[in-house]
Amino acid sequence: MSFRLWSPLLCAILIIGSASLMADDYELQATVKTPDIIFESETDIGLWARFHFAIHTEDFDNTREFYRQLGFTQGIGGFPLTNTHAMARALGMFDECQYELAKGEVLLFPGAENTTGIDLLQWRSPFNPEPPYAKPNHLGMAYATLMTTDLMADYELLKGQGVVFLSAPYGAPGHRFVFMRDPDGVYLKLEESPIPRDGAKDATNIIGMPYIGINVSDVDASVAFYRRFGYVNVRPINEQTLSPEESAAWGFSGEVRYRGADVTIARGDRHRLRLLQWLEPFDPEPAYPPPINHKGINRLALTVPDVERAASILKAQNVPFLSEVAPCCSGTDSDTGGIVHAIDPDGVFLELVGNLEPRPVPPQPESCPPLEIRYPD
Numbered sequence: 001m002s003f004r005l006w007s008p009l010l011c012a013i014l015i016i017g018s019a020s021l022m023a024d025d026y027e028l029q030a031t032v033k034t035p036d037i038i039f040e041s042e043t044d045i046g047l048w049a050r051f052h053f054a055i056h057t058e059d060f061d062n063t064r065e066f067y068r069q070l071g072f073t074q075g076i077g078g079f080p081l082t083n084t085h086a087m088a089r090a091l092g093m094f095d096e097c098q099y100e101l102a103k104g105e106v107l108l109f110p111g112a113e114n115t116t117g118i119d120l121l122q123w124r125s126p127f128n129p130e131p132p133y134a135k136p137n138h139l140g141m142a143y144a145t146l147m148t149t150d151l152m153a154d155y156e157l158l159k160g161q162g163v164v165f166l167s168a169p170y171g172a173p174g175h176r177f178v179f180m181r182d183p184d185g186v187y188l189k190l191e192e193s194p195i196p197r198d199g200a201k202d203a204t205n206i207i208g209m210p211y212i213g214i215n216v217s218d219v220d221a222s223v224a225f226y227r228r229f230g231y232v233n234v235r236p237i238n239e240q241t242l243s244p245e246e247s248a249a250w251g252f253s254g255e256v257r258y259r260g261a262d263v264t265i266a267r268g269d270r271h272r273l274r275l276l277q278w279l280e281p282f283d284p285e286p287a288y289p290p291p292i293n294h295k296g297i298n299r300l301a302l303t304v305p306d307v308e309r310a311a312s313i314l315k316a317q318n319v320p321f322l323s324e325v326a327p328c329c330s331g332t333d334s335d336t337g338g339i340v341h342a343i344d345p346d347g348v349f350l351e352l353v354g355n356l357e358p359r360p361v362p363p364q365p366e367s368c369p370p371l372e373i374r375y376p377d
Helices: 008-017 023-028 060-070 085-090 151-160 219-227 244-249 307-316
Strands: 049-056 074-076 100-108 118-125 140-148 177-181 187-192 206-216 233-241 257-264 272-280 296-306 326-328 337-343 349-355
Touching (some): 151 177, 177 244, 307 337, 307 349
Parallel strands (some): 049 118
Antiparallel strands (some): 074 100, 100 118, 177 187
16 A cells, blocks of 8 residues: 655655755655555554654754754744644643744754654743753653764864763763753763764764664563554663763763663664663653643654554554544645654653545634634744
8 A cells, every 4th residue: 555645744754754865855845755655464554754853942043053053954944833722632732722832843954864853842832841851761752862973073062062961972982972961951862873984174973863762661561562653673772780980971870770672663764762761770750741842852753654544553452642633734624634642651752643634624612712823924
């Protein structure tokens, strides 16, 4: 079975996820055809790419400039600042007639080796300004990893620009890493590629985003859960006890122990997630609760060919969802895409983005004012 994604929002996925297209080609988003997808079974939802992960910021312009320093120099903007009640419900904002954004953009990294999209949003209402996770062992989406070909050069460059690091780089050349935090406190792991490349002189040597780190309470249960989505390639990470020096690089003064697994989809962009179960120190506090408006790293968007089909398959396997599918994202009856959020065993929001048959805009609740869709100036 094959499909096409023709809506501007969903076709943008191709630009973010295709190694053969540069980020500045996103003007072609309305005409690019997706690859054919063959469903392997009746329970295959057709997951083929990571669209983006979301970061919610208190200061869009400042945070946007930070990511420009790292190489996210382009993006897709122009999305509505307000939307339907159905879209608000899709984000767990059940009591809101309409949400309102101050600014937003999907950040793109030109020439990256894999999918690197970041959905950067500054909420106006509602917004939860509580600080993001204080340590990288908190249950939930913990960090994004950026691959560099020269970690020491990037560390010195970014440190000179005022970027906050948890420690000095740790490890041998080709296998070094260091954690930093963005202006809102989101953790980013800078990891060195074992393959040497020519270095940059006045920019970073970052080349891609190999994986997103998700902390889980039971790695075996989480591996089984993510298999339902299509993460069928699993590489176990045996229990590790870190040295004091490596523990410090993670931001801890005491012993660090964890086990985990890297899980990867077998088609499309073949993106990877790293699932870590922290044994010591363990933080049992759950991931951010709904609504999806908490400051920090707050959801993972995944593309499927048919969002209603995918949701139906997963619901039959007892995967919980935050709401029903919502047409996305113009707020008109011309939308040919939709979104819905599944919830993993530790509360991580997995946004499914896919085709949806156009339909009339769902009515606003009787207690709400007339629908008003506002766009950026």
